[in-house]
Amino acid sequence: MGSTRHGINRRTLVKGGAAAIAAPALLGPGAARGQGPVIKIGHVSPRTGPLAGFGEADNFIIDQVRALLKKGIQIGGRDYQVQIVSKDSQSTGSRAAEVASELILSDKVDLLIAAGTPDTTNPVSDQAEVNEVPCVCTNCPWQPYFFGRKGDPKKGFTWTYLFFWGLEDVIAAFLALWDGAPTNKVVAGLFPNDADGNAWGDPKLGLPPALAAAGYKLIDPGRYQVMNNDFSAQIAAFKAANAEIVTGNMIPPDFATFWSQAAQQGFRPKIVTIGKALLFPSVINSLGARGNGLTTEVWWTPNHPFKSGLTGQSAGDLAEAYVKATKRPWSQPIGFQHALFEVAIDVLKRAKAPEPKAILDSIIATNYNSIVGHVQWTGRPVKNVTKTPLVAGQWQRKGDRFELVITANRPAPDIPVGGKLELLS
Amino acid sequence: MAALVPAIHALLVTTTWMPGIKPGMTTERTGCDVEWLNTILQGVLLGGLYAMFAAGLSLIFGVMRLVNIAHGDLIVLAAYVALVTVETLGINPLTSLVIVVPVMAALGYILQRVLLNRTLGDDLLPPLLVTFGLSVIIQNALLQFFTADSRKLNAGDIEIASIQIGGGLAVGVLPLLQFALAVAVIAGLQWLFYRTALGRAFRATSDDQPVAQLMGLNNAHVFALAMALSLAVVALAGVLLAVRANFDPSIGPARLIFGFEAVIIGGLGSLWGTLAGGVIIGVAQAIGAKLDPGWNLLAGHIAFLIVLALRPQGLFPKVQG
Numbered sequence: 221m222g223s224t225r226h227g228i229n230r231r232t233l234v235k236g237g238a239a240a241i242a243a244p245a246l247l248g249p250g251a252a253r254g255q256g257p258v259i260k261i262g263h264v265s266p267r268t269g270p271l272a273g274f275g276e277a278d279n280f281i282i283d284q285v286r287a288l289l290k291k292g293i294q295i296g297g298r299d300y301q302v303q304i305v306s307k308d309s310q311s312t313g314s315r316a317a318e319v320a321s322e323l324i325l326s327d328k329v330d331l332l333i334a335a336g337t338p339d340t341t342n343p344v345s346d347q348a349e350v351n352e353v354p355c356v357c358t359n360c361p362w363q364p365y366f367f368g369r370k371g372d373p374k375k376g377f378t379w380t381y382l383f384f385w386g387l388e389d390v391i392a393a394f395l396a397l398w399d400g401a402p403t404n405k406v407v408a409g410l411f412p413n414d415a416d417g418n419a420w421g422d423p424k425l426g427l428p429p430a431l432a433a434a435g436y437k438l439i440d441p442g443r444y445q446v447m448n449n450d451f452s453a454q455i456a457a458f459k460a461a462n463a464e465i466v467t468g469n470m471i472p473p474d475f476a477t478f479w480s481q482a483a484q485q486g487f488r489p490k491i492v493t494i495g496k497a498l499l500f501p502s503v504i505n506s507l508g509a510r511g512n513g514l515t516t517e518v519w520w521t522p523n524h525p526f527k528s529g530l531t532g533q534s535a536g537d538l539a540e541a542y543v544k545a546t547k548r549p550w551s552q553p554i555g556f557q558h559a560l561f562e563v564a565i566d567v568l569k570r571a572k573a574p575e576p577k578a579i580l581d582s583i584i585a586t587n588y589n590s591i592v593g594h595v596q597w598t599g600r601p602v603k604n605v606t607k608t609p610l611v612a613g614q615w616q617r618k619g620d621r622f623e624l625v626i627t628a629n630r631p632a633p634d635i636p637v638g639g640k641l642e643l644l645s
Numbered sequence: 646m647a648a649l650v651p652a653i654h655a656l657l658v659t660t661t662w663m664p665g666i667k668p669g670m671t672t673e674r675t676g677c678d679v680e681w682l683n684t685i686l687q688g689v690l691l692g693g694l695y696a697m698f699a700a701g702l703s704l705i706f707g708v709m710r711l712v713n714i715a716h717g718d719l720i721v722l723a724a725y726v727a728l729v730t731v732e733t734l735g736i737n738p739l740t741s742l743v744i745v746v747p748v749m750a751a752l753g754y755i756l757q758r759v760l761l762n763r764t765l766g767d768d769l770l771p772p773l774l775v776t777f778g779l780s781v782i783i784q785n786a787l788l789q790f791f792t793a794d795s796r797k798l799n800a801g802d803i804e805i806a807s808i809q810i811g812g813g814l815a816v817g818v819l820p821l822l823q824f825a826l827a828v829a830v831i832a833g834l835q836w837l838f839y840r841t842a843l844g845r846a847f848r849a850t851s852d853d854q855p856v857a858q859l860m861g862l863n864n865a866h867v868f869a870l871a872m873a874l875s876l877a878v879v880a881l882a883g884v885l886l887a888v889r890a891n892f893d894p895s896i897g898p899a900r901l902i903f904g905f906e907a908v909i910i911g912g913l914g915s916l917w918g919t920l921a922g923g924v925i926i927g928v929a930q931a932i933g934a935k936l937d938p939g940w941n942l943l944a945g946h947i948a949f950l951i952v953l954a955l956r957p958q959g960l961f962p963k964v965q966g
Contacts, residue, residue, distance in 0.1 A: 268792040269893070413939060444938040447899075449694075449890065452687040453934035453941075456680050459813075473795050473891035483805035484817030506799065 259293075259300040259574050261564055262307070262329030264319055264344045265557070266336045269311025271471070273500040274336030274359060277554040280542055282306055285561045288530065293565065296573045302565070305329060309340040317343035324351045331579055333564050335359035335557060337496065338368050338415040345369060345380040354579040355380040356563055358592075359556045362386040362605040363426075364419040376603030379576075381583050383563065383595045384556070385610040387420060389631060390517050391430040393612040394467060394493055396630035397515060398436075401641055403465055403490050405436045408458040410451075410468030410478065413443035416496065420469045427467070439463055446471060451478040455485045469495040472503045479510060488645045491515060493612070501549040504615050504622045511615055511622060513644045518613040518626055520555030520592055524635055528591040530562045535591055549621070559590040611635050614642065679812050684935045685928055686816065692927025693824030694889070696920040697882040698904035699911075700830055701875035707914035708851050708871040709765060711772045715779040717901025719876060722783055723749050723883025724892045728796055738798035738888050746880040753876030757869040765868070780897065787894035795891040804888065823885050827923070830878055831916045837874075838916070847871060906949040912959030921960055925952070 263282070265275035282304055289302045305327050309316035316339065323329045324347060332355040334344035341360040346369060348355030357365065357380070365382050366373075398405075409428075411421035420426050421440060431438045439461045441454045455478075458466070466489045470478070475497035482488075493515040497503060504511035522539035533541065538558060539550035563586065568574075571582040587596045593608040601607065609632035615622045616639065625639040702716050713719075726748055730741040760779075764771040806818040838844040849857040850867045858864055886892060886900065903926055910925055911918025926945045933944020952960070 268794050272794050442938045444934075445942055447890075447896070448938075448941065450687060450691055450931060450934060450941070452931065453684060454938060456683060456935070460680070473797070476797065477890050480805045480819075481817065484807035484815060484820075486807070486809070486813075486815050506797065508799070508801075510805065 257292075257298075257300055258303050259295065259568060260303045260305060260327060260329040260331075261561075261568075262305050262320070262323030262327060262332045264307050264309050264316055264323070264332070264334040264340055266311040266316075266340050267308035269309075271311040271337055271339065273472075273502065273551065274340075274553050275308070275557075276500075276548070276551060277542060277546075277557050278306060280545055281554070281557045281561060284531070284541075284558075285565070289565070293569050295568060295571050296578075300568075300574065302568070309334075309336070309344075311339060313339045313343045316340045317347055320344040320347035321351075324348070324353050329353065330574055330576070331356070331564055331568065333357065333560050335560055336553070338364040341365055341382070342369050342415065345377070345382075349377055349379050352379055352576055354567075354576055354583055356560065356567065356583060357382045358384050358560045358563075359553055360384055361390070361416070361419070362601065362607070364415045366602055366605060367425070368415045368419065371602065371604070373602045379580060381597055381604050381606075383559075383592075383597075383606045383608060385519065385607050386601060386605075387426060388430070389607065389610040390420075390495060391427060392631040393517050393610050393628060395430075395434050395436075396628035397493060397612040397614075397641060398465060398491060399434075400628070401491060401643060404462065405465075406461055406463045407431060407436050407438045407465045407467055408454075408461070408463035408489065409438050409440040410454065410466065410470055410474075410494070411440065411443055412446045412448075412470060412474065414446055416469045417443055417446075420495070436465075437461075444474075446474065448474055448477060451481050452485060454478075455482055455487045458489075459485070459487050464490045466492045467494065470497040472497045472500075472506075475503075476507065479507065483510065490643045490645055491641075492644060493517075498615070499553070500551050501622060501624075502551075512617045513614060513642055515612060515614045515627070515641070516624075518552065518611045518624065519608065520552045521613075521624060521626060522550060523626070523638065524555070524592070526555075526591050526593055527589070528558060528562060529589055530558075530565060533591070538591060552624075555592045559592040559595070562590045563588060563595055609635060613638070616642065679814065681935075682812075683814055684931045686814065687820075688928035688931030689924050690816070690820035690824050690927070691931060692907075692920075692924030693820070693827040694882075694885065694923070695903045695907050695926055696923030697823065697827040697830065697878070697885065698900055699907035699919045699923055700827070700834065700916065701878040701882070702901075702904050703908045703911070703914065703916060703919040704834060704878070705871060705875045706908065707916075708847050709868050710769065711761065711765065712769065712776070713875075714773060714776040714901075715783060715897075716776075716879065716904060717897030717899070718780045718783040718787075719749075719879045719897075720883045720886060720900060721787065721892055721894060721897040723876075723880040724796075724798075724887040725787055725791060725894075726880070727798060727884045727887055728791075731798055738800050738884055739803075742881065742884055745884055746877050749880035749883075750873040750877040753872040753874070753879075754869045756876075757872035758865060761872065762865050762868055784894050784897065791894060795893045796887070797891045798884070798887040800888045819889065823889070826881065826885070827920065830881065831920050834874075834878075835916050843870065903945065906945070909959055910949060910952045912962035915959070915961040918959060918961035 267275040292299050292301045307319035332348045332353050334341050334357045336359050338360050341357040345355050363386055411417040428438050441457045498514050498516040522536040524535040527534050542554055566588050567582045572578045597606045611626050611632050612628045613624050613626040616625050626637050627641040629635050629637050705711050705713050727741045727745045730744050731738050764775045807815045809815050846862050846867050850864050907919055907922035910922030929948035930941050930945040933940035
C-alpha cells in the first residue's frame with residue numbers, strides 16, 4: 221500500500237490538514253506577537269537582480285547590528301532578544317510583496333523595514349498597511365513612495381513611514397550642479413516606464429515644470445520600456461535638439477546600452493546627470509574610461525558631518541569599517557542601510573510595549589540624529605515622510621580609481637563641497 | 646511565458662495552412678530624411694540580432710519539426726558559459742567563442758540523443774512540452790548558480806566604436822559585426838543544407854524519415870547533428886547578447902519571442918526568410934520607437950500580426966504540412 225509505505229495514512233493526513241487549516245486562526249495577528257521574550261524585525265531589500273547594488277551592504281550592516289544587540293533591548297521594562305529576519309526582493313515588486321507577506325504571516329515580525337527604490341519599498345509598505353504592521357522605509361524618493369501608493373496628502377497612511385528625500389530635492393541639487401556650468405540649457409530626459417520614471421517625468425509634479433521655471437528646455441521623447449535594446453530614436457531626438465545636458469532616472473543596464481549607443485552615434489553631451497544608475501562605483505568601473513565625469517545626486521558620503529547614534533561612528537568611520545570588512549569600495553546606500561536599523565532600534569527601545577500600536581506610536585514620536593541626518597516626522601512634506609539632505613556630485617578619476625566628489629551643495633550648505641564640476645566635452 | 650502562446654499557436658497553425666492569399670507585403674518608408682534613414686538602418690542592424698536568435702530555431706524546425714521552447718534559455722545558458730570562460734581564462738568575450746561554440750554544440754548533441762529524440766513522433770505536442778520543462782529547469786538552475794544578478798561581458802573599445810558613413814549617419818561597429826555574423830551564419834547554413842552531404846542527409850530525413858533510414862541514414866544521429874549545429878549558432882547569439890546588453894537567468898523567453906516571430910514572418914524552414922523576418926521586426930521596432938519610445942515593442946508585434954494576417958504561411962515558406 222502506497223500510503224503505509226510512506227508512513228502516512230488517511231487519518232493522520234486529515235488530522236494534519238485540519239491542524240494546518242486551523243493554525244492561522246489560533247495564531248492570529250497579535251496573539252503570538254510580543255508574548256515571548258523575542259522581538260522580530262523583518263527586513264526586505266534587493267540583494268540580487270538589477271538593483272542589487274542597493275542591498276550590497278546589507279550583510280555587513282546586519283552583522284554589525286546583530287553584534288550590538290547580543291544582549292537584547294528593554295521594552296516596557298522587560299528584556300527582549302532582537303531577531304532580524306532579512307529577505308531578498310530580487311529587485312522585483314511581486315517578489316517584494318511575497319516576502320513581505322511571508323514576514324508578516326509566517327515569521328510574525330513586529331516591525332517591518334525595507335529599503336532600495338519603490339520596487340521594494342512600495343509593495344512591502346502596502347503589505348504592512350493592509351496587515352496593520354508598523355513599517356519604516358528609506359532609500360526611495362518620497363513621491364514614488366507616497367503617490368505611487370495612491371497616498372492622499374490630506375489623510376496619509378496609518379502604519380507606514382519613510383525617511384529620504386524627494387524629487388524637489390533632486391531638482392534643486394541638479395540645478396545647483398548645472399547652474400555653474402556654461403551650457404545652452406537644453407536638457408535631454410530619459411525616463412523609463414516604471415514607478416520612478418513616471419514620477420520624475422510627470423508633467424505636473426516631476427522635472428518638466430521645475431526645469432521650465434529655472435529656464436531650462438527639456439527634450440522628453442516619452443517613457444521607454446525598461447531593459448530597452450535600442451536608444452537610437454532618443455539619441456536622434458537629442459542630437460536634433462542639440463541637447464548639452466542629459467538627465468533621467470535609469471537602471472544600470474539601460475544606462476550602459478544608452479551610453480555606448482550615444483558614443484556610436486556621435487552624441488556628446490557636456491553634462492550627464494542620471495539618478496539611480498550612477499550611484500555605484502561598480503557600475504562606474506564597468507563603464508571604464510567612459511565613467512569619468514558622470515554626475516549624480518549624492519545622498520550620503522563619508523564626508524557627511526553626521527554620526528551614528530547606535531555605534532557612535534562618524535560617516536567616515538562607517539565607510540572605513542565597510543571597506544575594511546568587505547574589501548569593496550563604499551557606496552551611498554551604506555549610510556541609509558545603517559540609519560534604517562538605527563531608527564528601527566531607536567523605535568523599539570522607546571516603544572511602551574511590544575505591540576503594533578505602541579510601536580507605531582513610537583515611530584510617530586521619533587526625534588533622532590542618525591548617520592544620514594535628523595529623522596523626525598513633522599508632517600512635512602506629508603504626514604508619513606520626513607526628508608534628509610541631498611547634494612550633487614561628480615565621479616572623478618583619482619589615480620587608478622573613481623571618487624564621488626561633491627560639486628554642488630546649494631540645497632544643503634552644511635555638507636562640504638569637495639571639488640569643481642568638470643565638463644565631459 | 647504567456648507571450649509565447651500566440652507565437653506557438655501560429656507555428657502550429659501555419660504548418661497545416663495551405664497557401665491561399667497572395668503576397669501583401671507592407672511597403673517600408675524610405676524617405677530621404679536622414680533621420681528616418683538612420684532609424685531604419687538601426688532597425689536593420691537590430692534585426693540581425695533577432696535573426697541570429699531565430700536561425701537555430703528555424704534550422705531545428707526545418708529538419709525535425711521540433712518547436713524548441715527552451716531556445717531562449719539556451720541562449721542565456723550560452724551567455725553564462727561565456728561568462729565563466731571569460732572570468733576563468735581572462736580572455737576577450739569574442740575569443741571565448743572558440744570554447745563556447747564547441748561546448749554548446751556538444752551539449753546539443755547529447756541533449757538530442759538522450760532526451761529529445763525520445764519525444765519525436767507524429768505528434769507535435771510531446772517535444773513542445775519537454776522543451777517547455779527544459780526551459781523552466783535551465784532558468785532555475787542558472788538562478789541557483791549565478792543568482793538573479795544582471796551580468797555583462799566587457800569587450801573593450803569595440804563596444805563604443807563606430808563608422809561614420811557621411812550625412813551625419815553613424816554605424817556602431819558592434820551592431821554591424823552582429824549583422825554581418827547573422828548574414829554569414831545564414832549563408833553558411835544555406836550552403837551546408839544545399840551543397841554538402843550532411844545537408845542532403847538533413848533534407849532527406851526532413852522529407853521522409855522511414856525512407857531516409859532505408860537508405861542507410863541513422864536518423865537519431867542526423868537529428869543530434871542538427872541540434873548540435875543549432876546550439877553552435879545559439880552560442881554565437883548568446884555571446885553577442887552578453888556583450889551588447891546585460892543578461893540574467895530569466896530573460897530567455899523575452900528574447901525568444903522575437904526569434905519565433907522572425908521565423909514565422911520569414912516562413913517556416915526558410916533560412917533567408919528568417920533573416921528577412923528579423924529585419925522586419927527590428928525595423929518595425931525602430932520606427933515605433935521613433936514615433937514614441939513606448940511603442941518600441943508593440944510595433945514589432947503589430948508588424949508580426951500584419952504579416953500573419955495577410956500571409957499566414959510567412960513570406961518565403963519552405964515547409965508544407
